Amino acid sequence: MAEAIPRYHHGNLRAELLASAERKLERTGVQGLSLRELAREIGVSHGAPRQHFPDKQALLDALAVLGLERLGCELDEALGEAEGAFADRLTVFARTYVRFATAHPALLALMFARKDRPGAPELLEANGRAFAAPVALIAGAQAAGEIDSEDPDRVAMALLATIQGLASIITGGMIGDRPVDAVVSGTIEILLRGLRPAR
Amino acid sequence: MAEAIPRYHHGNLRAELLASAERKLERTGVQGLSLRELAREIGVSHGAPRQHFPDKQALLDALAVLGLERLGCELDEALGEAEGAFADRLTVFARTYVRFATAHPALLALMFARKDRPGAPELLEANGRAFAAPVALIAGAQAAGEIDSEDPDRVAMALLATIQGLASIITGGMIGDRPVDAVVSGTIEILLRGLRPAR
DNA sequence: CTACATTTCTAGACACTGACTAGATTCTAG
DNA sequence: CTAGAATCTAGTCAGTGTCTAGAAATGTAG
Structure with missing residues (x-):
């Protein structure tokens, strides 16, 4: 993993959110998908995803x-x-x-x-x-x-x-x-x- | 409506929960279905549904x-x-x-x-x-x-x-x-x- | 009728979520 | 170099599902 150093700007957050979300989706279903948990796992603040997806539904649509x-x-x-x-x-x-x-x-x-x-x-x-x-x-x-x-x-x-x-x-x-x-x-x-x- | 007088024991809560839930379900989808909101509409405390459905999933299963x-x-x-x-x-x-x-x-x-x-x-x-x-x-x-x-x-x-x-x-x-x-x-x-x- | 046990409901708490906000940090043109 | 845009942080809010203890009503012997 070259992603060890946490920078202020993640640089690839949108893509990584989508990838993480898809992984989680297959395991837990839509119900078990939490924006905050995704952010936590990626190592970013809970508000960060909002910069790329105004809404949780927007994330789901992008996944679709x-x-x-x-x-x-x-x-x-x-x-x-x-x-x-x-x-x-x-x-x-x-x-x-x-x-x-x-x-x-x-x-x-x-x-x-x-x-x-x-x-x-x-x-x-x-x-x-x-x-x-x-x-x-x-x-x-x-x-x-x-x-x-x-x-x-x-x-x-x-x-x-x-x-x-x-x-x-x-x-x-x-x-x-x-x-x-x-x-x-x-x-x-x-x-x-x-x-x-x-x- | 003869249900104007709120008694302590509702008497028919399970059935009414199911009916209310189904009505809501068609309008808002599963995502927009809230146990607390159901309880509120029926005029019962937020913990009451738990007596009839241990889980939200149990309510959904019963609906199915x-x-x-x-x-x-x-x-x-x-x-x-x-x-x-x-x-x-x-x-x-x-x-x-x-x-x-x-x-x-x-x-x-x-x-x-x-x-x-x-x-x-x-x-x-x-x-x-x-x-x-x-x-x-x-x-x-x-x-x-x-x-x-x-x-x-x-x-x-x-x-x-x-x-x-x-x-x-x-x-x-x-x-x-x-x-x-x-x-x-x-x-x-x-x-x-x-x-x-x-x- | 009374006393007890059970069912049903209330009320308070907890951790969690999605959404909103203000402000800090970094990046990027000009 | 600097101004503005993009990105991220941190704090807040209302709302949710679940759990708990205890109150209130109902049912059931004796």
């Missing part, structure tokens, strides 16, 4: 944006190197999303907070960017005739809803002891059969 | 159980009087569930909190009771050959996940200005096409 960006990166990466038919790539998307959801359930809850809220336009924006790759994937499949496309928007909605639902069920502990990957790919399989073009 | 019971009633009722093919009855289930979810989003979040938690066995139990009717509906359809049943459990999982996902998307505000009922029935339609027995 970061989460969306990271999810977006993981999705881009996974879908970028995914080859093969639409079915396979959609499964890759679902698995990546579900893995993220189960790895960071508390963060996901923040990311899914109401977006029609004052001060959440950047959240909505980040949301759009995060899901750009899967949306493009679906649109491409529709254009290529790989899936039914009578109503593209409805199809995309159904796919996203299902995958988000899987994540909810799993993080809620309602999956019991069923194997995650099997449930995910089984569900995707059913969906795809329903989306097959009616020839 | 009540929510599950009410959801179960609504589902039972809706599915009880639903006639017709499996497709129609499944749509009724989805609509009923989504309506409940959009009407009580904060309560739904409580109901979907992690169930593998110390002191949540009654939550899990209530969860099972609430979804008894739709689970029976699905099992019946499988038995009657109305839908594919190579793996009954997987099929049920896919259906529940999808419907829960719809609720998440809608309460998260990500549905935009699309008509709710159309999105719901459109998604169900796709699922059902995928579940049609392969003859």
Whole structure:
């Protein structure tokens, strides 16, 4: 640690607050996240965070944006190197999303907070960017005739809803002891059969 | 109001706490729910709730159980009087569930909190009771050959996940200005096409 | 009816939190 | 070098959840 000498100006407080907050978030949930405790751990006065986040909600929103960006990166990466038919790539998307959801359930809850809220336009924006790759994937499949496309928007909605639902069920502990990957790919399989073009 | 005379023993505090808490919950979310404020509104001292709920979490859990019971009633009722093919009855289930979810989003979040938690066995139990009717509906359809049943459990999982996902998307505000009922029935339609027995 | 035990509620305390303020310190342009 | 902006400290406030001791009402024998 080179951070042994406490200077008056921390120099990187905003970033370190976010990092510490995210660590704490996964361990204790939103309820157990305290601005003062964060400041204490970082070694800064209890009022310091206010310089970077006017509000606790502002910190949470920033965490959500970061989460969306990271999810977006993981999705881009996974879908970028995914080859093969639409079915396979959609499964890759679902698995990546579900893995993220189960790895960071508390963060996901923040990311899914109401977006029609004052001060959440950047959240909505980040949301759009995060899901750009899967949306493009679906649109491409529709254009290529790989899936039914009578109503593209409805199809995309159904796919996203299902995958988000899987994540909810799993993080809620309602999956019991069923194997995650099997449930995910089984569900995707059913969906795809329903989306097959009616020839 | 016959409750004008404040007696020492309220006589019905537990029930009134739950009712007040639920009202507040929908307006302010979990964050804005304060035991002391509840006590103040009801006209009782700040320590009184502790007699009925040892913990704030205990109040929240009780709220979740009540929510599950009410959801179960609504589902039972809706599915009880639903006639017709499996497709129609499944749509009724989805609509009923989504309506409940959009009407009580904060309560739904409580109901979907992690169930593998110390002191949540009654939550899990209530969860099972609430979804008894739709689970029976699905099992019946499988038995009657109305839908594919190579793996009954997987099929049920896919259906529940999808419907829960719809609720998440809608309460998260990500549905935009699309008509709710159309999105719901459109998604169900796709699922059902995928579940049609392969003859 | 009385005496006792239990339930229910009050009142006071404690540590903690998020938010606000004034002022000290450091950084940075000009 | 200096003035102003950015950053941090320290003190304060109302509010919260939880704990405690004890008062008040209720229920239950004898």
